[in-house]
Amino acid sequence: SADAHLILFRQIFEFAQYDTGLSVKFCHIHGCGIEAVIADGHKGQGLGLGKYCVELCQDMEGFCSTEHQCQLQELDPYDHLRHFYRLCTVHFLRN
Secondary structure (H helix, E strand, C coil): CHHHHHHHHHHHHHHHHHHHCCCCCEHHHHCCCECCEEECCCHHHHHHHHHHHHHHHCCCCCECCCCCCCEHHHCCHHHHHHHHEEECHHHHHHC
16 A cells, blocks of 8 residues: 555665665755656555655755746645656566
8 A cells, every 4th residue: 555655665765864874865856866766556656655755845845846836845646756756667567
Protein backbone atom coordinates (compact mmCIF):
# COMPACT_ATOMS: atom_id res chain seq x y z
CA SER A 1 0.00 0.00 0.00
CA ALA A 2 1.01 3.63 -0.36
CA ASP A 3 1.08 4.11 3.41
CA ALA A 4 3.38 1.09 3.85
CA HIS A 5 5.71 2.46 1.20
CA LEU A 6 5.65 5.88 2.85
CA ILE A 7 6.93 4.27 6.06
CA LEU A 8 9.55 2.39 4.04
CA PHE A 9 10.80 5.56 2.32
CA ARG A 10 10.97 7.40 5.64
CA GLN A 11 13.16 4.61 7.04
CA ILE A 12 15.36 4.29 3.94
CA PHE A 13 16.07 8.02 3.77
CA GLU A 14 16.61 8.20 7.54
CA PHE A 15 19.20 5.40 7.33
CA ALA A 16 20.86 7.08 4.35
CA GLN A 17 21.07 10.36 6.28
CA TYR A 18 22.46 8.59 9.32
CA ASP A 19 25.13 6.85 7.20
CA THR A 20 26.11 9.84 5.05
CA GLY A 21 25.22 12.87 7.16
CA LEU A 22 23.26 14.20 4.16
CA SER A 23 19.50 14.50 3.90
CA VAL A 24 17.73 13.32 0.77
CA LYS A 25 17.09 16.07 -1.75
CA PHE A 26 14.91 16.18 -4.83
CA CYS A 27 15.84 18.48 -7.68
CA HIS A 28 12.36 19.97 -8.12
CA ILE A 29 12.14 20.71 -4.38
CA HIS A 30 15.67 21.69 -3.40
CA GLY A 31 17.17 22.70 -6.75
CA CYS A 32 19.61 19.78 -6.60
CA GLY A 33 19.47 16.10 -5.75
CA ILE A 34 17.40 13.25 -7.18
CA GLU A 35 16.37 14.05 -10.73
CA ALA A 36 14.71 10.76 -11.66
CA VAL A 37 13.42 7.57 -10.08
CA ILE A 38 12.89 4.66 -12.47
CA ALA A 39 10.22 2.22 -11.26
CA ASP A 40 7.97 -0.60 -12.40
CA GLY A 41 4.72 1.27 -11.86
CA HIS A 42 3.61 -0.28 -8.57
CA LYS A 43 0.95 2.21 -7.50
CA GLY A 44 1.66 1.91 -3.78
CA GLN A 45 5.36 2.48 -4.32
CA GLY A 46 4.89 5.57 -6.44
CA LEU A 47 2.17 7.11 -4.30
CA GLY A 48 4.19 6.41 -1.14
CA LEU A 49 7.15 8.28 -2.60
CA GLY A 50 4.88 11.15 -3.63
CA LYS A 51 3.49 11.31 -0.10
CA TYR A 52 7.04 11.42 1.23
CA CYS A 53 7.71 14.47 -0.94
CA VAL A 54 4.55 16.12 0.40
CA GLU A 55 5.91 15.58 3.93
CA LEU A 56 9.23 17.13 2.93
CA CYS A 57 7.46 20.25 1.70
CA GLN A 58 4.88 20.73 4.44
CA ASP A 59 6.93 23.44 6.17
CA MET A 60 8.60 24.91 3.07
CA GLU A 61 7.44 28.25 1.73
CA GLY A 62 9.34 28.15 -1.56
CA PHE A 63 8.37 27.37 -5.11
CA CYS A 64 9.07 24.39 -7.32
CA SER A 65 12.43 24.80 -9.06
CA THR A 66 11.04 23.61 -12.41
CA GLU A 67 7.58 25.20 -12.30
CA HIS A 68 8.22 28.52 -10.64
CA GLN A 69 4.53 29.39 -10.25
CA CYS A 70 3.84 26.27 -8.10
CA GLN A 71 4.23 26.58 -4.36
CA LEU A 72 5.83 23.48 -2.86
CA GLN A 73 3.27 23.28 -0.05
CA GLU A 74 0.44 23.06 -2.59
CA LEU A 75 1.80 20.12 -4.58
CA ASP A 76 -0.02 16.83 -4.07
CA PRO A 77 1.74 13.44 -4.31
CA TYR A 78 1.02 13.09 -8.02
CA ASP A 79 2.32 16.60 -8.73
CA HIS A 80 5.62 15.60 -7.13
CA LEU A 81 5.80 12.34 -9.04
CA ARG A 82 5.26 14.12 -12.32
CA HIS A 83 8.63 15.85 -11.83
CA PHE A 84 10.83 12.78 -11.38
CA TYR A 85 8.98 9.43 -11.43
CA ARG A 86 9.54 7.47 -14.65
CA LEU A 87 8.21 4.06 -15.55
CA CYS A 88 10.53 1.36 -16.80
CA THR A 89 8.53 -0.02 -19.73
CA VAL A 90 10.27 -3.41 -19.59
CA HIS A 91 9.20 -3.98 -15.98
CA PHE A 92 5.81 -2.40 -16.56
CA LEU A 93 5.04 -4.73 -19.47
CA ARG A 94 6.36 -7.74 -17.54
CA ASN A 95 3.86 -7.09 -14.73
